[in-house]
Structures are given as structure tokens and as C-alpha cells.
Amino acid sequence: MKRLAAAIVALSSLACPLMAxxxxxxxxxxxxxxxxxxxxxxxxxxxxxxxxxxxxxxxxxxxxxxxxxxxxxxxxxxxxxxxxxxxxxxxxxxxxxxxxxxLFTQVLVTSRPLTRGDGIGAADVHAEERDVASLAYGYIAALDQVDGRSLARPLNAGTVLTPGMLAGRQAVRVGDAVSMEATVEGVTIRADGVALGAGDAGTRVKVRNASSGRVLDAVVSGPGVVAVLP
Structure with missing residues (x-):
């Protein structure tokens, strides 16, 4: 019996290393x-x-x-x-x-309500830490990602800016020198102005007449050109 027990112990000691x-x-x-x-x-x-x-x-x-x-x-x-x-x-x-x-990182969040066609500048957004893993539509982390584009829809303050909220590039930006055009009885009158708003063609903006200082409503016609509304 002692020999049998010893044999069992010996076999067990050999088997253990083989058992993963x-x-x-x-x-x-x-x-x-x-x-x-x-x-x-x-x-x-x-x-x-x-x-x-x-x-x-x-x-x-x-x-x-x-x-x-x-x-x-x-x-x-x-x-x-x-x-x-x-x-x-x-x-x-x-x-x-x-x-x-x-996943928490810095993203751009709107600082104030913005309207469709607005351009986005440093005064319009600020950085906040947000969980971007839960942002199914992505996010924008820096202004250079906007690259002259305007908003495709209005946004409330505190909205995380996403790529899908951006429309085409701006034809006119805030502070740009623009050519103001107005048609009166078939005659086109042009004057120099300064854009107070920003947007693509078709966007309504405010412009200031460079000579009189008068602020007028206008629609962006193209790069650097606006049509003054009657």
C-alpha cells in the first residue's frame, strides 16, 4: 500500500505541470x-x-x-x-x-445664440471639457476646423459645435470691405461698405456705408459683394 500511495503522489506531481x-x-x-x-x-x-x-x-x-x-x-x-x-x-x-x-476632451461650445448663415469667431464660442464618446455626430475642437464656413441652422447658447452644423464657406466675413449694390429704376448704384455680419450667398447681413456710416440691411450676392435691400 505504501508503494501504491507513493506511485500516486509521483504521478500527481508529474501531471500538475501539464495541466494548464x-x-x-x-x-x-x-x-x-x-x-x-x-x-x-x-x-x-x-x-x-x-x-x-x-x-x-x-x-x-x-x-x-x-x-x-x-x-x-x-x-x-x-x-x-x-x-x-x-x-x-x-x-x-x-x-x-x-x-x-x-472620453473627456476640450470641444467648442456656443457662447451665445447664433443664427443660420452666421460666421463663427472667437467671441461666438468657448472651450469646454465634454465626453466626446457620447457625441454621436462628432465635435469641433478648434476654430481652424471651421475654416471660414457659416452655420447651416440656428444654435442656442451652450450647444456643442459639430461638423454637421456647418454650411458652405463664407462669401463675406465680419469686418470685410464690401461693395454695396442697389438697383433703382434699372440703374445700379455701388458704394463701399463694411460687413457687420457674415455668411454665404443668400445670407441676410447688416452693412455699414463707409461714407455716411448708415447701417443697412443687405443680402450677400457673392464674395465681397452685397445687394442692399429697399
Missing amino acids: AATSLDDVRDIAVAWLKENRSLPGARMEAQADSLDSRLRLADCPARPSASLPGNRPLGARVSVAVHCPVPGGWTVRVPVRVK
Whole structure:
């Protein structure tokens, strides 16, 4: 009996190293979160990511190589993403990890109500930290992204500026010297003026007559040209 017991102990000691330990589900969740923070964050941004719990019944074999992670289809980052964690060996397992994401960075927010056709200047917007992962329509981080374009629709104060809110480029900007045209009984009269508003062709703006100082209503006709309204 003593010899049999010794043999069993010996066999057990040989078998233990051959039995691969299971991969922890918590490790898989940590890999998904770490990969997101390393590969999907932005310079200067602050990311908060929390992986949801995985099915406790899931059992994963030990992975002899370092597991890899990816966003299937290279999808853009959103408030909820599914990160694929894969054991990169023949027959290796793949687990999709649901992760809730918040990504805080500076975006442009309107400082006052703006109307359709308005240009956007430094006095119209300010920077605020917002969770951009929850902004499904994107955002604008700096004025140079506007690049002379006007608004496609009116905006309330406190609105995060998005690319879809922008129309075409401005034909006239605030402070531009413009040619004011008015047609009286078939005769076109021209005078120099200064634009007090901004917008593309068809946008109604205020202009100041450079000679008299009188402020008039006008419609943008083209680059540097406005038609004075009667």
C-alpha cells in the first residue's frame, strides 16, 4: 500500500505541470480596457473605461502567448464598444468584452445664440471639457476646423459645435470691405461698405456705408459683394 500511495503522489506531481491553468475573466476584461486606453484615446484627453462582467460560466484555457485585442471592423469609439480579446495561437479562444467608455476632451461650445448663415469667431464660442464618446455626430475642437464656413441652422447658447452644423464657406466675413449694390429704376448704384455680419450667398447681413456710416440691411450676392435691400 505504501508503494501504491507513493506511485500516486509521483504521478500527481508529474501531471500538475501539464495541466494548464485557466485564463482569468478579470484578466480578459483588464486587457480590453488597457487596449482601449492605449489605442483609442486622444492626446490630452482623459478616458474612463469600465468593462462589463462576463458570463461566470465561461471557462478559458491558459493562453501561451500574450492575448491581443481589437475593435472588430475598426469601428469608431462610442459610449459602448465591444472589444475582441483573442488568444493568438492555433485554435485559440476569442472573447468579446462589452466596455462602457467616457472620453473627456476640450470641444467648442456656443457662447451665445447664433443664427443660420452666421460666421463663427472667437467671441461666438468657448472651450469646454465634454465626453466626446457620447457625441454621436462628432465635435469641433478648434476654430481652424471651421475654416471660414457659416452655420447651416440656428444654435442656442451652450450647444456643442459639430461638423454637421456647418454650411458652405463664407462669401463675406465680419469686418470685410464690401461693395454695396442697389438697383433703382434699372440703374445700379455701388458704394463701399463694411460687413457687420457674415455668411454665404443668400445670407441676410447688416452693412455699414463707409461714407455716411448708415447701417443697412443687405443680402450677400457673392464674395465681397452685397445687394442692399429697399
